[in-house]
Amino acid sequence: MNWISIGTLSDIPRRGARCVATPQGKVAVFRTQDDQVYAIDDHCPHKGGPLSQGIVHGAAVTCPLHNWVISLETGKALGADEGAVRTIPVKVEDERLFLALEALASRAA
Amino acid sequence: MTERLVIIGNGMAPGRMLEHLLEQAPGRYAVTIFNAEPRVNYDRIMLSPVLSGEKAYEEIIIHGDGWYIANNITLYKGHKIVAIDRAAKTVTSDHGVTEAYDKLVIATGSVPFIIPVPGHNLPGVLTYRDLDDVQAMMLAAQSRAKAVVIGGGLLGLEAAAGLNAQGMDVTVLHVMPTLMERQLDPAAGYLLQRAVEQRGIKVITKANTQAITGNGKVEQVELADGTIIPATLVVMAVGIRPNAALAKEAGVAVNRGIVVDAGMRSNDPDIYALGECAEVNGMVYGLVAPLYEMARVAAHQLAGNEAAAFVHMDTPTKLKVTGIDLFSLGDFAEGEDRQEIVLRDAAAGVYKRLVLKDDRIIGTVLYGETADGAWFNDLKKKQTDISQMRDTLIFGQSYQGGAPLDPMAAVAALPDDAEICGCNGVCKGKITGAITAKGLTSLDDVRAHTKASASCGSCTGLVEKLMVLTLGDTYNPAAVQPMCSCTTLGHDEVRRLIIAKQLKTIPAVMQELEWKTSCGCAKCRPALNYYLVCDWPDDYADDYQSRFINERVHANIQKDGTYSVVPRMWGGVTNAAELRAIADVVDKFEIPMVKVTGGQRIDMLGIRKEDLPAVWADLGQAGFVSGHAYAKGLRTVKTCVGSDWCRFGTQDSTGLGIRIEKFMWGSWTPAKVKMAVSGCPRNCAEATCKDVGVICVDSGYEIHFAGAAGLDIKGTEVLGLVKTEDEALEHIVALTQMYREQGRYLERIYKWAKRIGIPEIKRQIMDDGAKRKAYYERFVFSQKFAQVDPWSERVSGKDKHEFRPMASVGFAQAAE
Numbered sequence: 001m002n003w004i005s006i007g008t009l010s011d012i013p014r015r016g017a018r019c020v021a022t023p024q025g026k027v028a029v030f031r032t033q034d035d036q037v038y039a040i041d042d043h044c045p046h047k048g049g050p051l052s053q054g055i056v057h058g059a060a061v062t063c064p065l066h067n068w069v070i071s072l073e074t075g076k077a078l079g080a081d082e083g084a085v086r087t088i089p090v091k092v093e094d095e096r097l098f099l100a101l102e103a104l105a106s107r108a109a
Numbered sequence: 110m111t112e113r114l115v116i117i118g119n120g121m122a123p124g125r126m127l128e129h130l131l132e133q134a135p136g137r138y139a140v141t142i143f144n145a146e147p148r149v150n151y152d153r154i155m156l157s158p159v160l161s162g163e164k165a166y167e168e169i170i171i172h173g174d175g176w177y178i179a180n181n182i183t184l185y186k187g188h189k190i191v192a193i194d195r196a197a198k199t200v201t202s203d204h205g206v207t208e209a210y211d212k213l214v215i216a217t218g219s220v221p222f223i224i225p226v227p228g229h230n231l232p233g234v235l236t237y238r239d240l241d242d243v244q245a246m247m248l249a250a251q252s253r254a255k256a257v258v259i260g261g262g263l264l265g266l267e268a269a270a271g272l273n274a275q276g277m278d279v280t281v282l283h284v285m286p287t288l289m290e291r292q293l294d295p296a297a298g299y300l301l302q303r304a305v306e307q308r309g310i311k312v313i314t315k316a317n318t319q320a321i322t323g324n325g326k327v328e329q330v331e332l333a334d335g336t337i338i339p340a341t342l343v344v345m346a347v348g349i350r351p352n353a354a355l356a357k358e359a360g361v362a363v364n365r366g367i368v369v370d371a372g373m374r375s376n377d378p379d380i381y382a383l384g385e386c387a388e389v390n391g392m393v394y395g396l397v398a399p400l401y402e403m404a405r406v407a408a409h410q411l412a413g414n415e416a417a418a419f420v421h422m423d424t425p426t427k428l429k430v431t432g433i434d435l436f437s438l439g440d441f442a443e444g445e446d447r448q449e450i451v452l453r454d455a456a457a458g459v460y461k462r463l464v465l466k467d468d469r470i471i472g473t474v475l476y477g478e479t480a481d482g483a484w485f486n487d488l489k490k491k492q493t494d495i496s497q498m499r500d501t502l503i504f505g506q507s508y509q510g511g512a513p514l515d516p517m518a519a520v521a522a523l524p525d526d527a528e529i530c531g532c533n534g535v536c537k538g539k540i541t542g543a544i545t546a547k548g549l550t551s552l553d554d555v556r557a558h559t560k561a562s563a564s565c566g567s568c569t570g571l572v573e574k575l576m577v578l579t580l581g582d583t584y585n586p587a588a589v590q591p592m593c594s595c596t597t598l599g600h601d602e603v604r605r606l607i608i609a610k611q612l613k614t615i616p617a618v619m620q621e622l623e624w625k626t627s628c629g630c631a632k633c634r635p636a637l638n639y640y641l642v643c644d645w646p647d648d649y650a651d652d653y654q655s656r657f658i659n660e661r662v663h664a665n666i667q668k669d670g671t672y673s674v675v676p677r678m679w680g681g682v683t684n685a686a687e688l689r690a691i692a693d694v695v696d697k698f699e700i701p702m703v704k705v706t707g708g709q710r711i712d713m714l715g716i717r718k719e720d721l722p723a724v725w726a727d728l729g730q731a732g733f734v735s736g737h738a739y740a741k742g743l744r745t746v747k748t749c750v751g752s753d754w755c756r757f758g759t760q761d762s763t764g765l766g767i768r769i770e771k772f773m774w775g776s777w778t779p780a781k782v783k784m785a786v787s788g789c790p791r792n793c794a795e796a797t798c799k800d801v802g803v804i805c806v807d808s809g810y811e812i813h814f815a816g817a818a819g820l821d822i823k824g825t826e827v828l829g830l831v832k833t834e835d836e837a838l839e840h841i842v843a844l845t846q847m848y849r850e851q852g853r854y855l856e857r858i859y860k861w862a863k864r865i866g867i868p869e870i871k872r873q874i875m876d877d878g879a880k881r882k883a884y885y886e887r888f889v890f891s892q893k894f895a896q897v898d899p900w901s902e903r904v905s906g907k908d909k910h911e912f913r914p915m916a917s918v919g920f921a922q923a924a925e
Contacts, residue, residue, distance in 0.1 A: 034442035
């Protein structure tokens, strides 16, 4: 897998997210209270809300538009709602963050 | 023939390695050790007890001089190796001794990380690494003066406790929001901070050290926020890095540490590395258990057993400070496929958290009661399926059918002088005393005899819990709707307990009120953040990650992810320069929609998030500040033109509206607050459907409140008539403060008023002058911290990360 560097862990606030711009749209990279890092498309399966702007709690985010709760691990909506958003492999090495390039490209295909 | 084994470094890892090697291959090697420290091998882990005076150096020696003689080992004390010649297979010390080797072991350990702030090299700045550091600190401590420890991790806290025990006045500076954040979750970090502070050690978190200053020696430490802390001793304990410089110069492969394979062998087959300087499979280690494992593997390899291999292991972290029990192990991050079991006992200061995955323990944090740490560690190591004991697991190994968790514990733990009823100033002891002494059995009895819960009623839940505690199961309280699924407490109870227990952070609330989750949810976090902002305006640091996006970026998110921006137009009054500035901004940023709002101002919609700071900068040039159109706070004060222009106007309604808005802007409230001032009963400003409204009449100002014109439509109630503008302002401010202190998060004024009762509000604001004055003064105090324009703050660079993408990737590939 090809890993592409996107910055460091400290670029993202705890219980927060930052965006990575790609030709296919924004990817939201989350950092939880416990320093776990996840990446998903910045696009709520409900009405396309920017998930990166939501409140992060545990390993989930609440969409700012209509309060859907999305699992950061699986990309699936939690609770009664149904839907899913794409997850993108991300790894942390020595505080540095990398996204899987193939996963980004495959979305364009 | 005897082979020559040379070891660089004489710490715990090579010491342990030699013990194994002497056992497995006695006589195989002629061993020579070079130790840069002028002494034998001692137990570095025990330096903290030496510093605190609980142990002496002699007690922590592992291998005394006799051991080296008995085992025929040559030890060069105080010899630092300055060069390795791999071709000639020799090493040379700074005293000029050259020794040849067949096998070389590099165990140079680590070096403390020094923050390169100005003044880091002043006399009086120390690190915490070896016995020399400890002796220097003990010498400095004799002055009984002030010390600053930079770093709130394991080492820093141990140093702080030691210096404190030596009689110094110690302040710990930690750059992160909670102590030991790598090993502890915030809940345990909060408890740790409390315990450290109870010992008289000051802790400043989010402390960014800017400089260490002094005339020829350390005199003070300066933080980025301007705080100055006097100090004669500064200990830097911010971390360590592998000491691999010597190996690197010799051309041995070095990444973060000296790169070795699972057999501890470097890319030079005759050179091994172990301890903190070694990097195995991309990992470097600092705790003793894996380092001893490296020692075992290296000894096996040197004895000829090439199958020995190092395997990664999680090691529990423990803090070696007497009286603080803390244990942390493994992975305690949350995740959807993981479950957590949390036990909090607020009274005993206990916090336990187990993280489970597929019915197996993968992580543990224990605070206050760590006796079961070893057992949990064992269950984790053995991957034991815990599904059978799941319900009782958290109580530990010795648990045998003990008592279930007590939902009353938080209330039971309150001291007798904790205030339960804020309206009437009634404390816990008075209530429980009256119940017992007078044989009270109903809530009405308690209200009649103590006045508790007899006014606004927001403490009713707590009073009822006290009745259950005193009367037992004979009393059945009404069910309280919990704030969210993270707690059994309702909003009112949480608010009262925040005050009664002086809880000043979100982790403190969650610990003391026994939250069921480790970091709350999107419902309770914004509510708690508001309550803390409201109750501790001077102490509480606003937690932006617990705010809804609109309040975090000070604009309104729209359905397409763009934002809208509404600058403040005081009382709805504007002028040509302001309108021109708005027109210029609209052109410059190609803002697609401009709309006049219902609150007498102008909304610009469709602004890209990245453009927000630049938009605000331009608006700020024209004198605009944020209109807080996104806030649970004061929005607008609508006005009519009043006596200045209108032939019916009775008072200067525009002037009063502007005065109210200038006085109250920036304040946070449970839900949004919209106001209006009309200059006569014709009411052109529509004041009688607002949260707070004023109708000017000839004889003065009629104050209205609790109107609604949204989901519900409701005319206002009349609070009362006052004669002067000053009085009108004081009453409105006091009313708002009462609502701020009692309202539940997201509860508008009309709903709050219905719950509390209009007569009670009138009694407190109109009739009780002292109470009104007190509310007014608390609002004024809070405004000192609230009236900062959030837009100009962000133009100056605050929260820059919010407005920029972290990176842009893949664009070049797409162009090809």
